[in-house]
Amino acid sequence: MRMLEIHGATWYLLQQFFSPVSNQRTDEYGGSLEKRMRFPLEVARAVREGAGEDMVISYRACLLEPWEGGFTIEDTLALAPGLEEAGMDIMHCSRNARNGVPVVPDLYNPAFERLGKTVGLSLIANGASFEPARVEAYMDLGADFVAVGRAMLADPDYASKALSGRGGEIVRCIECRPCTYMTDSRCPDDAYPDGVPESLSEILEVASRMKTGGYAPTQKKRVNLDDPVDEEPEGSAVS
Numbered sequence: 001m002r003m004l005e006i007h008g009a010t011w012y013l014l015q016q017f018f019s020p021v022s023n024q025r026t027d028e029y030g031g032s033l034e035k036r037m038r039f040p041l042e043v044a045r046a047v048r049e050g051a052g053e054d055m056v057i058s059y060r061a062c063l064l065e066p067w068e069g070g071f072t073i074e075d076t077l078a079l080a081p082g083l084e085e086a087g088m089d090i091m092h093c094s095r096n097a098r099n100g101v102p103v104v105p106d107l108y109n110p111a112f113e114r115l116g117k118t119v120g121l122s123l124i125a126n127g128a129s130f131e132p133a134r135v136e137a138y139m140d141l142g143a144d145f146v147a148v149g150r151a152m153l154a155d156p157d158y159a160s161k162a163l164s165g166r167g168g169e170i171v172r173c174i175e176c177r178p179c180t181y182m183t184d185s186r187c188p189d190d191a192y193p194d195g196v197p198e199s200l201s202e203i204l205e206v207a208s209r210m211k212t213g214g215y216a217p218t219q220k221k222r223v224n225l226d227d228p229v230d231e232e233p234e235g236s237a238v239s
């Protein structure tokens with residue numbers, strides 16, 4: 001299967017057109033909801049035309065912008081049928097975490113339920129699935145798929161361990177975040193088992209000073225997932 005994803009979330013260009021905060025245009029690409037949707041839908045149609053019928057296409061969108069003047073779930077519910085008509089197969093729903101929205105699986109509910117009634121698109125949820133239980137929680141909320149990022153970087157065998165009942169062996173991502181800032185986007189603990197190279201020291205130093213946690217390259221936690229979670233992460237700046 002071949003699949004591609006159009007990134008229309010987290011303030012990339014397409015979201016900038018969709019958002020009434022960033023889109024200040026007064027021509028046919030700005031103003032009303034219909035006009036703000038024009039460019040994202042034109043791109044979706046053009047990608048489908050160029051990619052052909054065999055390509056599975058996902059459109060990644062944020063569900064809402066929870067700040068003054070931002071777009072709402074209602075706007076997203078209006079966009080979704082347009083995406084379906086444009087030939088999209090999947091809607092990958094982000095939370096805008098990069099802009100400070102915490103990882104709250106409940107954000108997807110009732111949005112997913114309403115999207116499920118509005119369109120036939122498959123729905124992807126994502127965010128902070130450090131334990132397989134969160135994947136299941138997203139599925140319970142109506143996700144057809146769950147995108148897993150950092151958990152798979154920290155332990156490439158995350159999925160096979162979870163599926164084969166070896167969840168307790170998962171090497172848990174400790175949410176320290178330097179992977180997000182490294183040019184090769186790898187979890188340093190796995191990429192450099194013998195120690196992180198000097199050339200990365202600057203970026204690790206930046207990561208260690210970040211608000212939600214420092215980086216301890218030799219202290220990757222290996223948790224027993226049957227143990228109770230001491231502290232649920234409230235938020236994540238990664239999305």
Ligand SMILES: Cc1cc2nc3c(=O)[nH]c(=O)nc-3n(C[C@H](O)[C@H](O)[C@H](O)COP(=O)(O)O)c2cc1C
Pocket residue numbers: 010126127128129147148149150151153179180181185186236238239
């Ligand atoms: C190393 C790394 C690089 C990423 N780069 C991008 C990016 O360029 N653009 C983006 O929108 N999201 C990016 N993300 C966010 C992911 O798309 C995903 O939304 C995020 O990792 C949430 O899933 P997770 O909590 O399972 O990691 C990145 C995540 C990681 C871990």
Ligand code: SF4
Pocket residue numbers: 150151153154172173174175176177178179180186187188189
């Ligand atoms: S660098 Fe930190 S946040 Fe990134 S995958 Fe590794 S443990 Fe997780």
